[in-house]
Amino acid sequence: xxxxxxxxxxxxxxxxxxxxxxxxxxxxxxxxxxxxxxxxxxxxxxxxxxxxxxxxxxxxxxxxxxxxxxxxxxxxxxxxxxxxxxxxxxxxxxxxxxxxxxxxxxxxxxxxxxxxxxxxxxxxxxxxxxxxxxxxxxxxxxxxxxxxxxxxxxxxxxxxxxxxxxxxxxxxxxxxxxxxxxxxxxxxxxxxxxxxxxxxxxxxxxxxxxxxxxxxxxxxxxxxxxxxxxxxxxxxxxxxxxx
Numbered sequence: 001x002x003x004x005x006x007x008x009x010x011x012x013x014x015x016x017x018x019x020x021x022x023x024x025x026x027x028x029x030x031x032x033x034x035x036x037x038x039x040x041x042x043x044x045x046x047x048x049x050x051x052x053x054x055x056x057x058x059x060x061x062x063x064x065x066x067x068x069x070x071x072x073x074x075x076x077x078x079x080x081x082x083x084x085x086x087x088x089x090x091x092x093x094x095x096x097x098x099x100x101x102x103x104x105x106x107x108x109x110x111x112x113x114x115x116x117x118x119x120x121x122x123x124x125x126x127x128x129x130x131x132x133x134x135x136x137x138x139x140x141x142x143x144x145x146x147x148x149x150x151x152x153x154x155x156x157x158x159x160x161x162x163x164x165x166x167x168x169x170x171x172x173x174x175x176x177x178x179x180x181x182x183x184x185x186x187x188x189x190x191x192x193x194x195x196x197x198x199x200x201x202x203x204x205x206x207x208x209x210x211x212x213x214x215x216x217x218x219x220x221x222x223x224x225x226x227x228x229x230x231x232x233x234x235x236x237x238x239x240x241x242x243x
């Protein structure tokens with residue numbers, strides 16, 4: 001099994017083949033490892049952690065909504081989120097997007113110190129910014145991955161997303177989530193032996209059964225049918241994945 005962790009930059013599709021008429025780059029511009037495919041997606045205008053693997057069952061486990069792996073996003077929004085605590089509470093409780101409520105999420109305000117400590121530099125190209133309107137950062141964790149979900153959620157509470165970075169993916173095994181720490185934008189590495197063992201555990205144990213609010217509960221597992229390389233399918237940079 002070959003599994004890679006990739007720090008996807010802005011402007012890159014989560015696929016190897018280009019789309020007709022698109023100016024976005026593809027994974028082929030950065031990764032030349034045969035046989036691997038993205039396990040889930042990030043939109044082309046999002047950044048951060050993308051997992052690639054040649055193992056169809058692992059790909060299915062990481063993308064099956066029933067598995068509900070928590071994904072952590074850092075989101076730069078237009079507006080002062082610190083002055084709108086009700087908006088953060090609403091994100092935590094769930095908001096209505098595309099006619100359906102989102103599952104409860106984890107949301108908190110990030111400080112400038114948080115951003116500096118994580119080494120978040122300026123985006124290339126820079127975000128659009130209006131002189132008279134402040135920006136702020138939120139951490140948002142989701143256990144579902146609907147189409148452009150993070151952007152739709154923050155817009156629904158009056159805090160439009162300007163920049164979106166997936167920081168980590170929780171493997172739901174009690175250990176630290178996978179992250180892009182140590183990788184520059186466009187950089188990738190193979191998973192280390194410990195990470196490989198943890199990923200092999202995901203293949204064996206299947207998906208966590210969701211609790212009463214639809215949130216995955218650890219410790220109770222079930223097998224789910226594999227979809228092989230079709231998991232997380234689609235060719236657009238705007239498919240499901242939350243970001």
